[in-house]
Amino acid sequence: MKLTCLSKGDGFQYPPCHILNLCGFRILIDCPLDLLAITIFSPVPCDVEASEYSSLDAQNPVQKKQKLEREMTPADLVCAEPWYKTVKALHLWEVSLIDVVLISNPMGVLGLPFLTQNPGFCAKIYMTEATAKIGQLMMEDLVSMHMEFRGFYGPEDSSFPGWMKNLDREEVPALLKKVVFGESGDDLGSWMRLYSLDDIKSCMKKVQAVNYAEEVCYNGTLVMKALSSGLDIGACNWLINGPHGSLSYVSDSIFVSHHAKSFDFHGLKGNDVMIYSDFSCLQSTELTENGCNSPDTATNSSEKKDENLAASLLDTEESLEELEKLAFVCSCAAESADAGGSTLITITQIGIVLQLLELMSNSLESSSLKVPIFVISSVAEELLAYTNTIPEWLCKQRQEKLISGEPSFGHLKFIKDKKIHLFPAIHSPNLITSWQEPCIVFAPHSSLRLGPSVQLLQRWRGDPKSLLVLEDGLSSGLGLLPFRPIAMKILQCSFLSGIRLQKLPTLLSVLQPKRVLVPDVVNQRINLTEIKTNSILKYSENKTLRVPRITANPDVEIMAELASKLSWRKLRQRENFGIARLKGELLMKDGKYRLVSGLEQEESSGKARPLRHWGSVAPETLVDALLKMGITGSVEHSTGEDGSEDNRIIHVTNPSSGLIETSEMGTTIITDDENIASQIFQAIDGILDGI
Amino acid sequence: MAIDCLILGAGQEIDFSLLSKTGDFDKELSCIIITHFHMDHVGALPYFTEVCGYNGPIYMSYPTKALSPLMLEDYRRVMVDRRGEEELFTTTHIANCMKKVIALDLKQTIQVDQDLQIRGYYAGHVIGAVMVYAKVGDAAIVYTGDYNMTTDRHLGAAKIERLQLDLLISESTYATTIRGSKYPREREFLQAVHKCVAGGGKALIPSFALGRAQELCMLLDDYWERMNIKVPIYFSSGLTIQANMYYKMLISWTSQNVKEKHATHNPFDFKNVKDFDRSLIHAPGPCVLFATPGMLCAGFSLEVFKHWAPSPLNLVALPGYSVAGTVGHKLMSGKPTTVDLYNGTKVDVRCKIHQVAFSPHTDAKGIMDLTKFLSPKNVVLVHGEKPSMMSLKDKITSELNIPCFVPANGETVSFTSTTFIKATASDTFLKSCSSPNFKFSNSTQLHVTDQRTADGVLVVEKNKKSKIVHQDEVSEVLNEKNHEVSLAYCCPVKGKGESEDVDLIKELSEKITETVSGTQIHESGNCLQVGSFKGTLCLKDKCVHRSEISSSEGVFLCCNWSVADLELGWKIINVIKQNL
Numbered sequence A: 001m002k003l004t005c006l007s008k009g010d011g012f013q014y015p016p017c018h019i020l021n022l023c024g025f026r027i028l029i030d031c032p033l034d035l036l037a038i039t040i041f042s043p044v045p046c047d048v049e050a051s052e053y054s055s056l057d058a059q060n061p062v063q064k065k066q067k068l069e070r071e072m073t074p075a076d077l078v079c080a081e082p083w084y085k086t087v088k089a090l091h092l093w094e095v096s097l098i099d100v101v102l103i104s105n106p107m108g109v110l111g112l113p114f115l116t117q118n119p120g121f122c123a124k125i126y127m128t129e130a131t132a133k134i135g136q137l138m139m140e141d142l143v144s145m146h147m148e149f150r151g152f153y154g155p156e157d158s159s160f161p162g163w164m165k166n167l168d169r170e171e172v173p174a175l176l177k178k179v180v181f182g183e184s185g186d187d188l189g190s191w192m193r194l195y196s197l198d199d200i201k202s203c204m205k206k207v208q209a210v211n212y213a214e215e216v217c218y219n220g221t222l223v224m225k226a227l228s229s230g231l232d233i234g235a236c237n238w239l240i241n242g243p244h245g246s247l248s249y250v251s252d253s254i255f256v257s258h259h260a261k262s263f264d265f266h267g268l269k270g271n272d273v274m275i276y277s278d279f280s281c282l283q284s285t286e287l288t289e290n291g292c293n294s295p296d297t298a299t300n301s302s303e304k305k306d307e308n309l310a311a312s313l314l315d316t317e318e319s320l321e322e323l324e325k326l327a328f329v330c331s332c333a334a335e336s337a338d339a340g341g342s343t344l345i346t347i348t349q350i351g352i353v354l355q356l357l358e359l360m361s362n363s364l365e366s367s368s369l370k371v372p373i374f375v376i377s378s379v380a381e382e383l384l385a386y387t388n389t390i391p392e393w394l395c396k397q398r399q400e401k402l403i404s405g406e407p408s409f410g411h412l413k414f415i416k417d418k419k420i421h422l423f424p425a426i427h428s429p430n431l432i433t434s435w436q437e438p439c440i441v442f443a444p445h446s447s448l449r450l451g452p453s454v455q456l457l458q459r460w461r462g463d464p465k466s467l468l469v470l471e472d473g474l475s476s477g478l479g480l481l482p483f484r485p486i487a488m489k490i491l492q493c494s495f496l497s498g499i500r501l502q503k504l505p506t507l508l509s510v511l512q513p514k515r516v517l518v519p520d521v522v523n524q525r526i527n528l529t530e531i532k533t534n535s536i537l538k539y540s541e542n543k544t545l546r547v548p549r550i551t552a553n554p555d556v557e558i559m560a561e562l563a564s565k566l567s568w569r570k571l572r573q574r575e576n577f578g579i580a581r582l583k584g585e586l587l588m589k590d591g592k593y594r595l596v597s598g599l600e601q602e603e604s605s606g607k608a609r610p611l612r613h614w615g616s617v618a619p620e621t622l623v624d625a626l627l628k629m630g631i632t633g634s635v636e637h638s639t640g641e642d643g644s645e646d647n648r649i650i651h652v653t654n655p656s657s658g659l660i661e662t663s664e665m666g667t668t669i670i671t672d673d674e675n676i677a678s679q680i681f682q683a684i685d686g687i688l689d690g691i
Numbered sequence B: 001m002a003i004d005c006l007i008l009g010a011g012q013e014i015d016f017s018l019l020s021k022t023g024d025f026d027k028e029l030s031c032i033i034i035t036h037f038h039m040d041h042v043g044a045l046p047y048f049t050e051v052c053g054y055n056g057p058i059y060m061s062y063p064t065k066a067l068s069p070l071m072l073e074d075y076r077r078v079m080v081d082r083r084g085e086e087e088l089f090t091t092t093h094i095a096n097c098m099k100k101v102i103a104l105d106l107k108q109t110i111q112v113d114q115d116l117q118i119r120g121y122y123a124g125h126v127i128g129a130v131m132v133y134a135k136v137g138d139a140a141i142v143y144t145g146d147y148n149m150t151t152d153r154h155l156g157a158a159k160i161e162r163l164q165l166d167l168l169i170s171e172s173t174y175a176t177t178i179r180g181s182k183y184p185r186e187r188e189f190l191q192a193v194h195k196c197v198a199g200g201g202k203a204l205i206p207s208f209a210l211g212r213a214q215e216l217c218m219l220l221d222d223y224w225e226r227m228n229i230k231v232p233i234y235f236s237s238g239l240t241i242q243a244n245m246y247y248k249m250l251i252s253w254t255s256q257n258v259k260e261k262h263a264t265h266n267p268f269d270f271k272n273v274k275d276f277d278r279s280l281i282h283a284p285g286p287c288v289l290f291a292t293p294g295m296l297c298a299g300f301s302l303e304v305f306k307h308w309a310p311s312p313l314n315l316v317a318l319p320g321y322s323v324a325g326t327v328g329h330k331l332m333s334g335k336p337t338t339v340d341l342y343n344g345t346k347v348d349v350r351c352k353i354h355q356v357a358f359s360p361h362t363d364a365k366g367i368m369d370l371t372k373f374l375s376p377k378n379v380v381l382v383h384g385e386k387p388s389m390m391s392l393k394d395k396i397t398s399e400l401n402i403p404c405f406v407p408a409n410g411e412t413v414s415f416t417s418t419t420f421i422k423a424t425a426s427d428t429f430l431k432s433c434s435s436p437n438f439k440f441s442n443s444t445q446l447h448v449t450d451q452r453t454a455d456g457v458l459v460v461e462k463n464k465k466s467k468i469v470h471q472d473e474v475s476e477v478l479n480e481k482n483h484e485v486s487l488a489y490c491c492p493v494k495g496k497g498e499s500e501d502v503d504l505i506k507e508l509s510e511k512i513t514e515t516v517s518g519t520q521i522h523e524s525g526n527c528l529q530v531g532s533f534k535g536t537l538c539l540k541d542k543c544v545h546r547s548e549i550s551s552s553e554g555v556f557l558c559c560n561w562s563v564a565d566l567e568l569g570w571k572i573i574n575v576i577k578q579n580l
Helices: A035-040 A048-059 A059-064 A089-091 A112-116 A129-153 A162-168 A174-181 A199-203 A302-313 A315-338 A348-366 A380-384 A396-403 A413-415 A452-460 A501-512 A562-563 A619-628 A674-687 B045-051 B062-082 B090-098 B185-198 B211-228 B238-249 B256-261 B278-283 B299-308 B328-332 B364-374 B386-400 B428-432 B471-477 B500-514 B564-577
Strands: A002-005 A017-023 A025-029 A084-086 A100-102 A122-129 A207-210 A217-219 A221-230 A236-244 A245-249 A271-278 A342-345 A373-376 A420-423 A440-442 A467-471 A489-493 A515-517 A535-539 A545-546 A555-559 A568-570 A578-587 A590-597 A632-639 A647-652 A658-662 A664-669 B031-032 B058-061 B100-105 B116-122 B130-136 B139-143 B167-171 B202-206 B233-235 B274-275 B288-292 B315-319 B338-340 B344-348 B352-356 B378-382 B420-425 B439-441 B446-449 B454-461 B467-469 B483-491 B521-524 B525-529 B535-540 B557-560
Touching: A002 A089, A002 A568, A025 B167, A035 A084, A084 A089, A100 A221, A112 A199, A122 A129, A122 A217, A122 A221, A129 A207, A129 A380, A129 A578, A162 A174, A174 B058, A199 A207, A245 B274, A302 A501, A315 A342, A315 A348, A315 A467, A315 A489, A342 A452, A342 A578, A348 A373, A348 A413, A348 A440, A373 A380, A380 A420, A396 B062, A413 A420, A413 B116, A452 B315, A535 A545, A555 A562, A555 A578, A562 A590, A562 A658, A562 B420, A619 A632, A619 A647, A619 A658, A619 A674, A647 B062, A658 A674, A674 B483, A674 B564, B031 B116, B045 B062, B045 B090, B045 B386, B058 B062, B058 B116, B062 B090, B062 B100, B062 B238, B090 B100, B167 B364, B185 B202, B185 B211, B185 B288, B185 B315, B185 B352, B211 B233, B211 B238, B211 B288, B278 B299, B288 B299, B315 B328, B328 B352, B364 B386, B378 B386, B420 B428, B428 B454, B428 B467, B428 B471, B454 B471, B467 B471, B483 B564, B500 B521, B500 B525, B500 B535, B525 B564, B535 B564
Parallel strands: A025 A100, A100 A122, A122 A207, A245 A271, A271 A515, A342 A440, A342 A467, A373 A420, A373 A440, A467 A489, A515 A535, A555 A590, A664 B483, B031 B058, B058 B100, B139 B167, B167 B378, B202 B288, B202 B315, B233 B274, B233 B288, B315 B352, B420 B467
Antiparallel strands: A002 A017, A002 A545, A017 A025, A217 A221, A221 A236, A236 A245, A555 B420, A568 A578, A578 A590, A578 B454, A632 A647, A647 A658, A658 A664, B116 B130, B130 B139, B338 B344, B439 B446, B454 B467, B483 B557, B521 B525, B525 B535, B535 B557
16 A cells, blocks of 8 residues: 655645555545635736726836835736646646545545546546535536636637746745745646636536445445545545455544534544544644643543543534634624624635524524625525535534424525525626625635625725634735735634644544554654554655555455365365365455356366375385286385485386386376376375375 | 344234343344334334333434424324324324434445444335345345335435345335336326316315325426416425425435426425415315325315315325225225215215326336346245235246245245355465466457466365465465476477477477467477476487387487376377377
8 A cells, every 4th residue: 555645735725635556546535726826816806996007017017126025015916817726746647547536525626627627537536425516516616706807807818828927037026936836846837727617517427426424336346435524514534445454534524513424433443544634733833742641541441441532532622612713703793793894704614604604693683783694606505505405414413403394504594584695696686686784795715816705805895894704824825915905804713624633642542543644744743652552654745655564365255155166185194274276256346355156167176186286205105006006116216316316216017117206396207108197196196185 | 133123014013022022122133224204114113112112223214214203293193182092102202212213324334233234225115215235244135115116206216236135025015016107197197186176176185294295296286387277286284394394405315306406496395385274175266185194094184075075076186005994995996975984974975086096116017127136046025915926926936036935924934145255365366366367269260368267275274264375375384395296208209301409399389289279389499388398309318208118219309297287298299199
């Protein structure tokens, strides 16, 4: 088995990407887009003033030069139809040699059409049904938002991106260069022009959607199963079983979720290899110095201990913390609405959006505020309808809601009551009639370059009463640059998007994998050496880690029918042994070798003569045996020329002549009489053990 | 083997002591799986868990888990409130019982305990119905529950993958019926209803809350839309309205068609359907009413029937099957002019009666198709009438050549199940299995076959796991030294004249090819090799391998071959001899 980490990703929006070599198959895990990178582009200007400003700039590059060594201004951003940044290292792999693609969450789908539009692509793609649906909607939304750019800049003729031309100039700010060219300066090839709706369609046609915990078998060899990771609706961890053992891929996981089905870690117990691919701890600054508080000091019986450990993973502390964060966002929105300001929420994570929608509608209803909630997205209606039809991917409380006849998410009722308004786009005809400020708007995209959020931000940025709710990490980069100066309040939220590092040791002692593959960057943050039961291997970005096999030999199942036909040979000196020749067809089914009766049924294998012998032939015994068959012979001792070789010869005289040469190594029958030769062979076979 | 306990029949009829004499059901049963929410499949569950005290796991699909409590509560009410029978379980019992249920997704593979693995496949009978696949060790069965092999308007057809099965247990409600296309039947039904309402009559469709009601309603709603009919369609009970809401949320369990439409318009949002109010029974004007329960066995549908039956304008459309003894059954089995209701009152029946042959059960062809598709080692038929089951049994035995059984209640049938012997395989063995074994035959066209046969040696040692090794490895495993047995003969060859060695070898190899078919001969210098047969021109004057009789003059080919190629060796020797 070999693992190559192609990218360690960056937060929820950009999950890690790996290539796994297993049983001779190449498996790509996730195919994301680095959506934060599009912040280098300038958003479509919404008013004439701004557009004039930018076009003026484009005509007059000299003006730019004078701005050396200064703060970046909106004018530094690239004014062109955006391209999208994919995983760089993925382009180094021959697409046609990928056998399987596993997707672990909707964000991991976004780059997939880039791969499937390659004519050589022939891999089988597996993802959960919910991921397929949500992923497709997100891609469609991305394309529809991108259309605005295409409409503004017009069709681009050449396949060479014009915007790249001037970026290596000296006066281009370093920050921008870093995003475009990467740290090592070779990222240019990872920029791609966005796919079309047709590309998405043909990509999704190649997807095999799996149900919750459904076992799917690839090529008879690998049996794969998706178990919930708790990160978001449809997000999963993968369990792969093959003839050479079992492997689990643990992506960003959340133990107790209030929207998606929680991390199903019980299903991942006792695997041979566990790939820990939760990089979420890199997002937070928390350091775990005393991380390994050796959980195995408990004196209880092992089973009890296991339960306790599992329970400690499920403590509600962090989930309560998440609820508090959500409540805080709601209260901030209410506050600004109270003061007459509007709120713009640009969060991507569907689970969070759904919970916020529910919470806000509820809190608005209980207060006297009459503030409408708008959800503006081309796919909002379908997405919101869909989330109420997938009980298997929702958390327990929401499942129970559905079972008692209520919708799993509360937004349905509010939509009906016209408290939440859904619009496909900001220019939807009905939007203007129901528009009312202050209001609360959920609108993509979190990069603040695409979609309705751009116009709304431009509208409200000067209003100190208004509030912008952002995902963490955006404000530090180029994100807010085009909208500066901003008078608006800004709330940055970072929601839990993975396993807390201090829980990792406990998780490992509950799951008891024989080997754990941990990213080196994670390993640096936590001391895992005290966990004795596991052998820990470290992997790093763009390096291939070879993992030696654990199980020595794979199992083969022999069909009873075939086994009953075997003819057993007893061995002379060994009572405990039985051996039999085995002939059949070796099949691979459901990850198991199986030996069945072959097509050409061998004539009863008992009759076939042994082909392999061991032991030694004493010439005297052989002469006796031959005599019983009516063959006479005499022994001639011949010491080899150098005296060391103990070669003995039997001269056969009757019924026809022949020679038998025997030594420790073997016996040779020398005669031109076929019958005599066969008889002699039988005699030898009677003396030796063979098969 | 663990038992998949499908609770069949109403609680009273089941004697649970058959399962366990001591009453310790948890020990006897690995789990309970409920295939769908019909009373004859789930009816006794609360009784079993809450009164008998079963405490093990219970599995059912999400829709079944959601809808069973409604059905159970309705059933309990009918039993207690209307018929005055003693209740088997209370509302609290139902609620507590449902809390213990573990919900399943389609195809979700669940390891119940160390041995038992279960999985549900789409059965199509009602929403959430599953066929159950269960595997213990190497033995596997499928229990179909009730299923439907044709696509409905609102549900898909049963869907299962090819599995290796020892046993298929199939329902056989319609063991001899073969249904044609459903479209003519649909048209007939629509025409009957349309004619009735066009004539100002009222159409009563007694049906159960879930299943046929949605199917027919969808059909009517569509037709109303197309024909622009404004006559109201009513649903009698809140249950059906509530049920429709469930259907809306369980959209992933409906037919493909519904799923595709659902994004733009949820087909369970019926445009023309309204709630019925008791006062509307005597309201003038035409209408269509779906009333529960089906079969006109009790309750509201019977009450409405009492009022509407005397008018010749009206229509009663009976979907599906009616149990003997119900009013529905009486109406279908003849053209009665009066019908006795249960409490002794008689009702004049002058309305039209239309039977709608819409059954969510598969027909005989469906059972045959499924059996053929799955090709199990054995078939057991359950759920149906004995004579027709016997005839289907004969058909399965003769046409598909699969042993088939129709056990009576309480009878036990035993089967031998598939077993495998497990052994670890060595790498050399596995590698040898996957190396190609090309065979070329050249009659008129070149045929290339690659029949890979696994050829190994099974080594069994007492108290140890069996091993499969390659034949070269046997001695190593046994800690022995190989002893090679071979044959040798220095054969006289007489070439034409004083030809070169190389030419002689060529000549020989040509001859060998002529007579010994399917061999590949390698020549090199003064050697030729066929398999393990090796012949070298003998340069010695006196070779030990030479037969003493033959003279030492001439050219000799010193041959050596292993016992594996015993026959081949002699064949070649004969060829060379003939050439002398």
